Amino acid sequence: MESTFSQNYFELFALPVSFEVDSNTLSEHYRELQRTSHPDKFANATDQERRLAVQTAAHINEAFRVLNNPLERGKYLLSLQGINLDEETDTRMDPQFLMQQMELRESLESVRDTQDPLAKLASLLQEIENTMSDMIAELSVLFANANDEAYKQARDTIRKMQFMHKLRDEVEELEEDLI
Amino acid sequence: MALLQISEPGQFDAPHQRKLAAGIDLGTTNSLVASVRSGVPETLPDEQGEHLLPSVVQYLKGAAPVIGAKARAAATKDPLNTISSVKRFMGRGLNDVKSLGSQLPYEFVDSESDMPRLRTAAGDFSPVEISADILRNLKQRAQATLGDELTGVVITVPAYFDDAQRQATKDAARLAGLNVMRLMNEPTAAAVAYGLDRGSEGVHAVFDLGGGTFDISILRLNKGVFEVLATSGDSALGGDDMDHVIAEWIMQQAGIKDDADHAQFRRLMHVARDAKEALTGNDNTMVKIELSDGTFWEGELTRNKFNELVDPLIRKTLIPCRRTLRDAGIKVDDIQEVVMVGGSTRVPRVRELVGEFFKREPLVDIDPDKVVAIGAAVQADILAGNKPDGEMLLLDITPLSLGLETMGGLVEKVISRNTPIPVARAQDFTTFKDGQTALALHIVQGERELVTDCRSLAHFELRGIPPMVAGAARIRVTFQVDADGLLSVSAKEQTTGTESSIQVKPSYGLTDNEIEHMLLDSFDHAKDDASIRMLREKQVEADRVIEALTAAIEENGNELLSQQERATIDASMQHLVTVKAGEDVREIKKAIGELDKATQEFAARRMNVSINKALTGHKLDEFKN
Numbered sequence: 001m002e003s004t005f006s007q008n009y010f011e012l013f014a015l016p017v018s019f020e021v022d023s024n025t026l027s028e029h030y031r032e033l034q035r036t037s038h039p040d041k042f043a044n045a046t047d048q049e050r051r052l053a054v055q056t057a058a059h060i061n062e063a064f065r066v067l068n069n070p071l072e073r074g075k076y077l078l079s080l081q082g083i084n085l086d087e088e089t090d091t092r093m094d095p096q097f098l099m100q101q102m103e104l105r106e107s108l109e110s111v112r113d114t115q116d117p118l119a120k121l122a123s124l125l126q127e128i129e130n131t132m133s134d135m136i137a138e139l140s141v142l143f144a145n146a147n148d149e150a151y152k153q154a155r156d157t158i159r160k161m162q163f164m165h166k167l168r169d170e171v172e173e174l175e176e177d178l179i
Numbered sequence: 180m181a182l183l184q185i186s187e188p189g190q191f192d193a194p195h196q197r198k199l200a201a202g203i204d205l206g207t208t209n210s211l212v213a214s215v216r217s218g219v220p221e222t223l224p225d226e227q228g229e230h231l232l233p234s235v236v237q238y239l240k241g242a243a244p245v246i247g248a249k250a251r252a253a254a255t256k257d258p259l260n261t262i263s264s265v266k267r268f269m270g271r272g273l274n275d276v277k278s279l280g281s282q283l284p285y286e287f288v289d290s291e292s293d294m295p296r297l298r299t300a301a302g303d304f305s306p307v308e309i310s311a312d313i314l315r316n317l318k319q320r321a322q323a324t325l326g327d328e329l330t331g332v333v334i335t336v337p338a339y340f341d342d343a344q345r346q347a348t349k350d351a352a353r354l355a356g357l358n359v360m361r362l363m364n365e366p367t368a369a370a371v372a373y374g375l376d377r378g379s380e381g382v383h384a385v386f387d388l389g390g391g392t393f394d395i396s397i398l399r400l401n402k403g404v405f406e407v408l409a410t411s412g413d414s415a416l417g418g419d420d421m422d423h424v425i426a427e428w429i430m431q432q433a434g435i436k437d438d439a440d441h442a443q444f445r446r447l448m449h450v451a452r453d454a455k456e457a458l459t460g461n462d463n464t465m466v467k468i469e470l471s472d473g474t475f476w477e478g479e480l481t482r483n484k485f486n487e488l489v490d491p492l493i494r495k496t497l498i499p500c501r502r503t504l505r506d507a508g509i510k511v512d513d514i515q516e517v518v519m520v521g522g523s524t525r526v527p528r529v530r531e532l533v534g535e536f537f538k539r540e541p542l543v544d545i546d547p548d549k550v551v552a553i554g555a556a557v558q559a560d561i562l563a564g565n566k567p568d569g570e571m572l573l574l575d576i577t578p579l580s581l582g583l584e585t586m587g588g589l590v591e592k593v594i595s596r597n598t599p600i601p602v603a604r605a606q607d608f609t610t611f612k613d614g615q616t617a618l619a620l621h622i623v624q625g626e627r628e629l630v631t632d633c634r635s636l637a638h639f640e641l642r643g644i645p646p647m648v649a650g651a652a653r654i655r656v657t658f659q660v661d662a663d664g665l666l667s668v669s670a671k672e673q674t675t676g677t678e679s680s681i682q683v684k685p686s687y688g689l690t691d692n693e694i695e696h697m698l699l700d701s702f703d704h705a706k707d708d709a710s711i712r713m714l715r716e717k718q719v720e721a722d723r724v725i726e727a728l729t730a731a732i733e734e735n736g737n738e739l740l741s742q743q744e745r746a747t748i749d750a751s752m753q754h755l756v757t758v759k760a761g762e763d764v765r766e767i768k769k770a771i772g773e774l775d776k777a778t779q780e781f782a783a784r785r786m787n788v789s790i791n792k793a794l795t796g797h798k799l800d801e802f803k804n
């Protein structure tokens with residue numbers, strides 16, 4: 001029998017290895033797994049079993065976090081193929097995408113000076129969300145193709161998505177500052 | 180001759196098997212203890228029939244501390260020795276405490292440690308010790324009412340409490356001699372109290388405004404699972420602040436100067452609180468206060484004026500409300516119900532503004548003062564093992580991000596806020612110089628980018644790194660947050676497998692040594708023999724280990740253990756049984772450790788079996804397709 005910790009996240013959650021994940025099934029299986037491993041189910045057990053429960057529940061939480069988030073799920077699928085993002089060493093990026101990023105960042109920086117900064121932020125946020133939805137749709141197709149060229153393209157898309165994620169965080173931070 | 184008691188067949192009445200457990204709401208203003216009796220969770224009253232214990236302690240020279248209503252009544256006359264709202268100081272540094280307001284009527288002792296101590300006639304006390312006195316009182320009340328020792332308690336904390344504040348709460352319980360089965364977030368406890376009551380499903384918001392803390396949590400209820408989606412709040416905002424703004428208004432109106440004495444401030448706070456409470460049911464109230472020259476000032480405070488004064492405070496709660504909704508990925512319209520918790524939600528203006536924000540009438544049908552303790556009692560009953568087949572499960576999250584200080588005083592986030600707990604995350608570090616054998620880490624909690632804007636939790640020093648050239652070592656530091664929301668850290672050098680020792684210096688908490696000391700002191704105080712007590716505790720622990728292991732072997736020892744493995748475990752367990760009968764604490768401890776080691780693999784296999792079983796049905800379904 002394979003150990004909980006050595007199974008891949010999809011196996012652990014009894015899901016097919018795929019970019020497409022049914023979020024209801026995922027949540028339902030998550031709750032089932034937590035029902036068995038959560039430390040509260042071991043309140044009267046020995047210290048050892050409680051430690052193990054904490055570790056197992058933490059592992060399940062981590063797996064859930066990855067499977068539940070398209071960006072993390074994509075990265076994880078690539079890692080199962082032995083592909084990593086080399087975030088620190090690989091800095092090449094599609095010039096057109098970089099231009100778009102710069103424009104978005106410029107409009108973010110000038111938000112404070114506009115008449116209705118919150119409205120401007122909302123539209124910026126919408127633009128980011130739209131771009132990310134497109135990227136997720138792209139990843140669905142690429143991972144379904146499941147060949148080397150598709151994985152290479154998926155890696156590019158995921159790297160771009162990370163930029164968008166970071167940008168979204170910054171927009172939300174600014175929004176919080178302004179409220 | 181006594182008659183033999185015989186129970187009806189199949190209805191085993193074994194009262195000694197039911198474990199006594201209680202839920203404790205350790206509040207800023209009031210504290211409560213509740214327990215499940217005959218299947219019904221209820222708060223326990225004191226001898227006078229009062230359920231609420233004012234969280235006030237008066238220290239007298241050469242006498243036991245006075246706790247509760249009597250202490251509160253003494254506050255105006257003896258302000259320096261009467262400590263109230265001590266929860267606001269838990270896990271806080273002296274500077275934080277000072278920034279809470281120059282009007283705190285206490286004398287703080289300048290000490291070397293960052294932990295504030297309050298000077299009283301009976302000596303200097305830390306907030307942890309003062310809270311322990313309140314907890315001791317509740318413990319006595321529970322044991323007197325329930326008629327036996329408590330096996331364990333669940334203590335509630337604001338969801339927005341940071342690690343230091345949680346640790347301080349747990350330390351206080353330890354000092355009071357309580358076995359804490361779990362720290363439970365107050366909004367989660369409230370949701371349990373409501374959820375079980377109504378059997379409702381869907382997404383709910385819990386708005387919890389107490390005396391000194393504010394929390395907002397968004398939860399999803401699904402077939403007995405309470406899943407916290409996001410939480411936010413302000414651990415220094417509550418009804419006390421409303422009292423303050425009223426007091427300031429009175430000072431202005433009555434011409435009281437800022438340099439008034441402690442007793443005058445206490446009187447002001449009292450009058451302010453009474454006025455606030457009166458305005459819950461009335462449109463106006465008369466305010467009367469004695470001035471330092473013995474004359475009286477009298478004036479009217481209308482509901483409208485009051486609303487105007489407290490509006491900015493209430494609006495401060497709406498910012499976290501907005502943030503949690505976004506963090507949870509939920510729109511206002513998705514919220515099915517808004518549950519109100521905490522005494523300050525009695526203020527009509529609070530209900531009004533919260534109702535406006537969430538676009539629905541908030542729920543107030545369980546007494547907002549009692550709802551948290553009731554939820555905690557339900558959870559305590561389950562954790563004590565009184566409901567083995569209970570469906571309920573609480574999945575909580577960490578309210579604040581955990582990070583590390585990096586170059587230039589910046590924070591690198593390791594675990595972000597609203598991450599489900601328990602959680603473990605590893606981070607690799609390397610050395611900067613050749614032959615470096617130690618590494619210093621600074622852990623902070625908060626959302627801001629700069630270390631100085633976050634709360635410092637602890638400084639860790641990793642020692643015993645094998646000397647290597649700079650950059651060659653790979654030190655993996657694992658941060659783990661348990662189900663109580665408490666952080667622990669472990670470290671291992673990856674290339675050589677050396678475990679680094681970790682020295683923790685909590686920024687505002689107590690060290691283990693300090694707690695040991697206080698425990699010994701309190702045992703002396705209780706004329707209890709510390710060593711007997713320690714032996715007893717170890718024996719109880721040994722019993723628990725033996726009991727749990729016996730049950731585990733019975734359940735699946737045959738399928739999971741080879742004969743040889745079984746023999747090793749049996750021998751180790753037999754050894755523990757033997758030393759347990761003796762009086763050598765160290766021997767018992769050692770035997771527990773050995774048995775622990777002998778059963779490690781067995782425990783891991785058992786966990787795998789149950790995890791695999793959990794989704795077996797689903798796996799079969801998928802094969803059919």
